Amino acid sequence: MVAGPAPQRGHPRCSRRVPLKALVIAVATTIAAGPPSAVAIPPDRPASTPAARPGSPLAAKAGLSRDQLAAELNAALGAAGGSSGTWVYDTEAAKSPLLFSDEAATPRIPASNQKLFTTAAFLSELGPQARLETRAFATGELGGPRGSTLGGDLVIVGDGDPAFGTASFARANDQPVTRVTELAKAVADAGVKTIAGRVLADDTIFDRERRAGPYLSPLSGLSFNNGYSGGGYAPAPELEAAKELKLALRKRGIRVQGKVGRTDLPDSRLQRKPLASVASPTVSTLIEETNVPSNNFFAEMLLKRLGAAGGKRGTRHRGNQKVEAFAESVGTHVNSIDGSGLSRKNKASAEQVGRLLVAMAEPGSAARAFRGSLPLAGREGTVADRMEGTAAEGNCATKTGTLSDVAALSGYCEAGNHTIAFSILFNDANVDSARAAQDRMAAAIARYDP
Numbered sequence: 001m002v003a004g005p006a007p008q009r010g011h012p013r014c015s016r017r018v019p020l021k022a023l024v025i026a027v028a029t030t031i032a033a034g035p036p037s038a039v040a041i042p043p044d045r046p047a048s049t050p051a052a053r054p055g056s057p058l059a060a061k062a063g064l065s066r067d068q069l070a071a072e073l074n075a076a077l078g079a080a081g082g083s084s085g086t087w088v089y090d091t092e093a094a095k096s097p098l099l100f101s102d103e104a105a106t107p108r109i110p111a112s113n114q115k116l117f118t119t120a121a122f123l124s125e126l127g128p129q130a131r132l133e134t135r136a137f138a139t140g141e142l143g144g145p146r147g148s149t150l151g152g153d154l155v156i157v158g159d160g161d162p163a164f165g166t167a168s169f170a171r172a173n174d175q176p177v178t179r180v181t182e183l184a185k186a187v188a189d190a191g192v193k194t195i196a197g198r199v200l201a202d203d204t205i206f207d208r209e210r211r212a213g214p215y216l217s218p219l220s221g222l223s224f225n226n227g228y229s230g231g232g233y234a235p236a237p238e239l240e241a242a243k244e245l246k247l248a249l250r251k252r253g254i255r256v257q258g259k260v261g262r263t264d265l266p267d268s269r270l271q272r273k274p275l276a277s278v279a280s281p282t283v284s285t286l287i288e289e290t291n292v293p294s295n296n297f298f299a300e301m302l303l304k305r306l307g308a309a310g311g312k313r314g315t316r317h318r319g320n321q322k323v324e325a326f327a328e329s330v331g332t333h334v335n336s337i338d339g340s341g342l343s344r345k346n347k348a349s350a351e352q353v354g355r356l357l358v359a360m361a362e363p364g365s366a367a368r369a370f371r372g373s374l375p376l377a378g379r380e381g382t383v384a385d386r387m388e389g390t391a392a393e394g395n396c397a398t399k400t401g402t403l404s405d406v407a408a409l410s411g412y413c414e415a416g417n418h419t420i421a422f423s424i425l426f427n428d429a430n431v432d433s434a435r436a437a438q439d440r441m442a443a444a445i446a447r448y449d450p
Helices: 020-033 066-080 111-126 167-172 180-189 237-251 283-291 296-307 316-329 350-360 367-372 431-447
Strands: 083-090 098-102 131-138 154-157 199-202 260-262 276-282 397-403 406-415 418-427
Touching: 066 083, 066 098, 066 431, 083 350, 083 431, 111 283, 111 296, 111 316, 111 350, 111 367, 111 397, 111 406, 131 180, 154 237, 180 237, 180 276, 199 237, 237 260, 276 283, 283 296, 283 367, 296 316, 350 367, 350 406, 350 418, 406 431, 418 431
Parallel strands: 154 199, 199 260
Antiparallel strands: 083 098, 083 418, 131 154, 131 276, 397 406, 406 418
């Protein structure tokens, strides 16, 4: 269910760096699971590249002509080696908007650039100000003094919200949050003092296929704290949500007599007004959390939630179909296997990624929210320590992507009051060399003088 706007904690953008705890979790998970043959390193982890020394060519800010830009991009590609595709496009040029193209039509592994397709489709389907709504339903009658006793069960129904959890977990991982305590408060505000039955979980907005890859905690339509519990994966995140709600209710002075369990409410009951509900952060905030730190869990949750649009049960297959259909609708293409880019079977060319970016820059496409979800070079997320001291720093809004032998960088740069969309996809490459080339290329694009 999509809720209307509600007050929500702001999500700072000027200092978004991936927190240490999140890095520890990612690396520990990788070690515990063992590196799979297709992905030998934790995907799209934050990277550092040397800051440009003042006075060096990389630190130059002077404008570049079209020919000079092409020469600089070709030089960077030649120095990097490997297989690459590059596409650079002036979204505001009156004529000849294509500034550069090199092997741009060849499909490649986009790694976490896949999140661009996932978040664009999700944003376009729901809208930037929409919110997901986690609801609580009563299965029995309210009786007793002033209707304060619930004679049956309290059922918490998930809406595929990846942010549902505790404030402490969110703070530790620098994430937005939908607080379970706020749902407990809403139940208390409804006048409930005693629950004679149980606290049950309904996660049926999604299927119950939990696994989505070796680097991901279990996915559930009623997730909680990113699917973690006690420092490890929660086998049933929806039951963790029910347990925490029961605890939060007790802290509110509500007596709960029954245990925690799982149920599937019939559609007829789900159409009724809930006893209480809590709204997620806005879609704009959810996609920002997906793209800035390259949050794989959020990406996969948004994909399944996209598959649930229209009243169907959310599955990865339906979500992938939605992503591919959206890409076609805006004049591009992607072979979508997952939402995060962990799969090496995802395929898109540099031109196809670039054309998505061009489409999402057009008026009426929620352009501001989409671009705002991408981390600024040298300032935020996975590019907080890249492109520092160059013309790209604080200017280019980018999305990285990293797997073994794969490095992607795509996004927007402002150059001469024009918005330049670009995509640089390296496959079969040395990742460090590819990143150095991408930094150099983004700096050159930011210097373009139309």
